[in-house]
Amino acid sequence: MRMNQKVVIGVAGMPGAGKAVLRGAAESMGLSVVIMGDEIRDEAKRRGLEPTPENIGRIMLMLREEEGPTAVAKRCIPKIEEARSDIVFVDGVRSLEEVDEFKRRFANVSLVAVHSSSEARFQRLSKRKRSDDPKGWDVFYQRDLRELSVGQGDVIALADYMIVNEGSYDEFKARTDEVLQAVIKKWRK
Amino acid sequence: MRMNQKVVIGVAGMPGAGKAVLRGAAESMGLSVVIMGDEIRDEAKRRGLEPTPENIGRIMLMLREEEGPTAVAKRCIPKIEEARSDIVFVDGVRSLEEVDEFKRRFANVSLVAVHSSSEARFQRLSKRKRSDDPKGWDVFYQRDLRELSVGQGDVIALADYMIVNEGSYDEFKARTDEVLQAVIKKWRK
Numbered sequence: 001m002r003m004n005q006k007v008v009i010g011v012a013g014m015p016g017a018g019k020a021v022l023r024g025a026a027e028s029m030g031l032s033v034v035i036m037g038d039e040i041r042d043e044a045k046r047r048g049l050e051p052t053p054e055n056i057g058r059i060m061l062m063l064r065e066e067e068g069p070t071a072v073a074k075r076c077i078p079k080i081e082e083a084r085s086d087i088v089f090v091d092g093v094r095s096l097e098e099v100d101e102f103k104r105r106f107a108n109v110s111l112v113a114v115h116s117s118s119e120a121r122f123q124r125l126s127k128r129k130r131s132d133d134p135k136g137w138d139v140f141y142q143r144d145l146r147e148l149s150v151g152q153g154d155v156i157a158l159a160d161y162m163i164v165n166e167g168s169y170d171e172f173k174a175r176t177d178e179v180l181q182a183v184i185k186k187w188r189k
Numbered sequence: 190m191r192m193n194q195k196v197v198i199g200v201a202g203m204p205g206a207g208k209a210v211l212r213g214a215a216e217s218m219g220l221s222v223v224i225m226g227d228e229i230r231d232e233a234k235r236r237g238l239e240p241t242p243e244n245i246g247r248i249m250l251m252l253r254e255e256e257g258p259t260a261v262a263k264r265c266i267p268k269i270e271e272a273r274s275d276i277v278f279v280d281g282v283r284s285l286e287e288v289d290e291f292k293r294r295f296a297n298v299s300l301v302a303v304h305s306s307s308e309a310r311f312q313r314l315s316k317r318k319r320s321d322d323p324k325g326w327d328v329f330y331q332r333d334l335r336e337l338s339v340g341q342g343d344v345i346a347l348a349d350y351m352i353v354n355e356g357s358y359d360e361f362k363a364r365t366d367e368v369l370q371a372v373i374k375k376w377r378k
Contacts, residue, residue, distance in 0.1 A: 014347070096337075115302075115346075117349045117350065117351075118347055148343045151342075152346060153341075153342030153344075155342075156345055157203055157341060157342035157345045158203070158333065160306045160307070160308070161306065162306075162351065162355070164351045164353060166350075166351075
């Protein structure tokens with residue numbers, strides 16, 4: 001099979017690290033966005049489950065058990081291929097198996113990680129109040145461990161670019177733009 | 190058992206990320222240093238093995254298999270307790286089990302991670318020529334996977350402080366000093 005020439009920017013980050021800001025920056029730059037978590041939320045809906053953190057977490061693990069560690073990546077590949085832009089922002093990479101799956105199909109893959117301390121992430125999520133946000137430190141930490149159990153830490157450790165989200169929003173925003181521009185420049189010769 | 194009041198600064202980072210620079214900075218600030226990898230190198234010596242990357246990697250896994258995931262942490266605890274300074278820099282934390290072991294014994298534990306892209310780490314290690322440095326990309330990547338297999342990525346993902354080593358040495362050095370001072374300030378009220 002001929003490699004697809006699209007550029008994949010795979011993004012990893014623990015819950016609340018700030019991936020959404022990076023995604024917003026990618027959208028502003030005209031990049032198409034594929035959100036891996038949407039596959040899990042869609043699957044929860046298909047199975048008639050509310051998108052609570054417990055259900056979302058359970059489906060994330062279940063899908064991988066039923067269809068293998070690349071289940072979610074495989075569902076995203078056609079969406080990446082059909083994306084409007086040459087460079088596609090893929091939000092929510094969770095394991096090196098997913099990275100390898102993308103590298104088998106796409107010639108150009110870069111990995112970006114967003115990092116915040118657990119304390120900062122917990123503060124942020126406690127304010128956000130999304131349906132799958134944690135109700136307390138214990139729920140938060142269990143969710144972290146679930147994310148790590150599928151391999152998210154490995155992707156963060158081996159990322160090509162690391163963005164630290166610990167200072168002000170403006171600093172973080174400036175850094176996301178800088179990194180996205182560096183990735184785009186790398187592949188768009 | 191009463192908690193020991195020493196402050197532990199646990200440091201994680203993939204091979205070649207720049208932990209040694211951070212360690213040097215800690216030493217300059219008068220902190221005692223405990224190097225977890227020394228336990229593995231000592232064990233290799235006891236077993237009459239050369240410190241090649243393969244042997245060091247094998248011993249790292251073997252010790253954990255024989256004595257459990259906290260084998261190395263347990264050997265370091267008396268050294269931390271006996272250290273001269275109140276704040277002890279512990280180099281080479283490799284799993285959340287090790288972090289939990291330290292937290293059971295010491296009231297104050299902070300985690301610092303150092304991150305560099307695989308490309309930058311490979312370049313750096315190829316120049317360094319230490320006995321356990323990689324001979325090529327494949328050996329390098331296998332070593333990364335071995336480090337990740339015990340849980341190093343989880344520690345990096347959950348670090349309280351992340352130092353990115355991707356620019357100049359001076360930038361990196363300035364950032365290591367800044368982070369160490371922040372950790373010291375946090376605990377030395």
